[in-house]
Amino acid sequence: MNKLNMALVVAVLxxxxxxxxxxxxxxxSMQSDLMSLLSPFLRTGSAVQExxxxxxRRLQTLDxxxxxxxxxxxENRELRAENNLLNELEAENNRLRMALDFRxxxxxxxxxxxxxxxxxxxxxxxIRINRGFEDGVEADMPVVTDLGVVGKTTTVSKxxxxxxxxxxxxxxxxxRIDGTREQGIITGLRVQEKASEGxxxxxxxxxxxxxSPDQKVLTAGVAHGSFPPGLVIGQIxxxxxxxxxxxxIVEPAVHLASVEDVFVLIGKK
Amino acid sequence: MNKALIDLTALFAGVVLAFIIQDAxxxxxxxxxxxxxxxxxxxxxxxxxxxxxxxxxAAFYTGFLSDLMYLHVVGGRVEIPLGxxxxxFVILGSIASGFQPxxxxxxxxxxxxxxxxxxxxxxxxxxxxxxxxRGGLLWEPTVSWRILAPGLMAALIAPLFYWTLSxxxxxxxxxxxxxRPINR
Numbered sequence: 098m099n100k101l102n103m104a105l106v107v108a109v110l111x112x113x114x115x116x117x118x119x120x121x122x123x124x125x126s127m128q129s130d131l132m133s134l135l136s137p138f139l140r141t142g143s144a145v146q147e148x149x150x151x152x153x154r155r156l157q158t159l160d161x162x163x164x165x166x167x168x169x170x171x172e173n174r175e176l177r178a179e180n181n182l183l184n185e186l187e188a189e190n191n192r193l194r195m196a197l198d199f200r201x202x203x204x205x206x207x208x209x210x211x212x213x214x215x216x217x218x219x220x221x222x223x224i225r226i227n228r229g230f231e232d233g234v235e236a237d238m239p240v241v242t243d244l245g246v247v248g249k250t251t252t253v254s255k256x257x258x259x260x261x262x263x264x265x266x267x268x269x270x271x272x273r274i275d276g277t278r279e280q281g282i283i284t285g286l287r288v289q290e291k292a293s294e295g296x297x298x299x300x301x302x303x304x305x306x307x308x309s310p311d312q313k314v315l316t317a318g319v320a321h322g323s324f325p326p327g328l329v330i331g332q333i334x335x336x337x338x339x340x341x342x343x344x345x346i347v348e349p350a351v352h353l354a355s356v357e358d359v360f361v362l363i364g365k366k
Numbered sequence: 367m368n369k370a371l372i373d374l375t376a377l378f379a380g381v382v383l384a385f386i387i388q389d390a391x392x393x394x395x396x397x398x399x400x401x402x403x404x405x406x407x408x409x410x411x412x413x414x415x416x417x418x419x420x421x422x423x424a425a426f427y428t429g430f431l432s433d434l435m436y437l438h439v440v441g442g443r444v445e446i447p448l449g450x451x452x453x454x455f456v457i458l459g460s461i462a463s464g465f466q467p468x469x470x471x472x473x474x475x476x477x478x479x480x481x482x483x484x485x486x487x488x489x490x491x492x493x494x495x496x497x498x499x500r501g502g503l504l505w506e507p508t509v510s511w512r513i514l515a516p517g518l519m520a521a522l523i524a525p526l527f528y529w530t531l532s533x534x535x536x537x538x539x540x541x542x543x544x545x546r547p548i549n550r
Contacts, residue, residue, distance in 0.1 A: 102418045109422050109456055113429070116449035121439045124448050128437045135382070142390030217389045219401050219489055219512050220496055221438050221445075237441075251439055266500060267440040287500065288508045 125236070125252045132254035139225075140213055205325070207360040208232055210240075213257070222265040222285060222295075222353075224248075228361055229256040237323045239362040245329035245350030246270070246316065247359050258361075262353055263330065264295040271322055272299060272330055274345070275313035279306045283314065283330055283347065295349075297331060302343035308336040314347050325362070370420045377412040377424050384408045385435060398508045400515035405432060406488050407481040407520045407527060409455055413462035414469040414477055421463055425455035436492070446495045454491055458484045474528050481524040486517030 132139075210226040217223070228234045230253050240247040240260045248262040261268045264285035272283040281299040289295035299314060312333045318326025335346040384404035393399040409428045413421045429452030438445040458480070465476035490513050497503050 102422075105419055105422050106456060106460070109426050110453060112426070113449035113452035113456075116430075116433075116452070117447035119448055121442050121444045124434075124437055124444060125439050127448075128434045131431070131434045135385070138382070138386045139389055142386045145390060214389060216393050216399070217401070218436055218438075219516070220492055221436075223438075252437070261438075261440055267438070267443075267445070269441075287496075287504050288506055288512075 128252045129254040132252065132257050132259075133229075136254065136257055140227075205362045206364050207241075208234065208363045210234075210258075210359050210361055212357055212359065221267070222262040223251075224260050224262065226250075226258050226260055226359060226361070227256065229254045229258055231255050232361075233363045234258050234361050235363075239324050239328065240359050241328060241362060242351050242356055242359055245331065246324065247351050247353065247356065249323050250361065260359075263297060263349060264289065264353060270324055270330065271317040271319040272314050273317045274299075274302075274306075274308060274333065275315055277307065277312070279303060279308065280317050281345070296334065297347040297349060299333075299345040299347050300342060302336075302345060304338050304343045306336070306343050308333055308343070308345055310334060310336075314345070370417050373412065373416055374420050374423060377408070377416075378427060380408045380412075381405055381428050381431060385431065394515060394519075397515035398511035400512045400519075402519050402523075403485050403488070403516045404520070404523070406458070406484040407524055410458065410462055410477060410480045410484050410524075411527065411531065413459035414466055414480070418463055421459045422456065425459045426452055429453070429455040443499070445499050446492060450491070450495065451488075454488060458487070474525055477528055478521050478524045482517040482521030484517075485520040486513050489513045489516060 210228040212224050213227050215224040234253050236253055238250045246263055248260045250258045251261050252259045266285050266287045270283045273280045279302050281301045283297050283299050310333050314330045316324040316328040329350045331347040331349040333345050334348045337344055388404045391402045393401050412424045432451040433448045462480050468476045
């Protein structure tokens, strides 16, 4: 290697080391700019993938579709009846909530978003949604569905945001077990066979805690946390004792592998 | 136009295209949800045909984009710092440069081997960074699969990639491409 090449290697490595000292915020800002730049191309790629995947699903026979249609018609009538009943309950619930001054705590602006890509990296469980800072989305905002918590936003670009799923080990949420005073920290597992539909672990529970399977796990809503209290995370599958604490294995309420539409909780109404 | 400049421009476009394709490809469910990675393979090809100085530019560009694409910041903490991939691609490119005579004599094996080993090494490096940041080494069969399967896939795709580029080379009448001999 001649002297010029050696100098070039040193220069490139020096720049690389300089980059590693940049603040996380600046790194996210650069990532956001890159996402905005590549967004149209990445979306096209994801759309092609989705279309290819849906070809198999469309190959249902007409008979199957007819049976499904009848079944859905019946289900539709049932849901309408149920919906009417729920509307009344909702109205009553809202009135009571206002009366109890809980409105601030439980009323949020929900920004609907669509998942445009999922699981594009090997080690992190993330998805990308089609909402960015132009829609009012910011970093560390909760992402939910009607069934429960999906994750929280990390890097936000103009029209897109990366959402870290609750099944990722770095997504930590303060949680409590419904009907008890038990609180702990929910995280994903580092490596899972199928991360998008994987399990969660709830650590730092009391060893003497009376916890049984199927109990609901809700967000605790600690001060300065991203998540408000009372959002459903999942339900207990197993409780085991460790040397210093108890650990619960939790099944997420949302089936993360199949969810397509989510809501970003962008603030209170 | 200078040959190295043409190759470098092609690499700039090729790396972005590789990112788009690998982002759109679903995980391989039969291989423990491992992903197909194309970027290290594209870089290896560039490192095998570019002069050393141009290879460094390619390593910088590929590493910088890779770090930004896989940047994971949660709670103000970065898992893999920006710049680490640049160092990796400089090392990989330096090794690949040593195999340029083999590439010039139409020997595709160094390219196949470097693509496979480079892809797996890149994933191993990412895993080690994560382990260092989070603590506690967890080595399960799934981890081995997620590191080795993409390398294997890259090694399988590499000959096809080489053949495709060779065919594209033939379409260019420009005399500057004569430096790369091709069997006709």
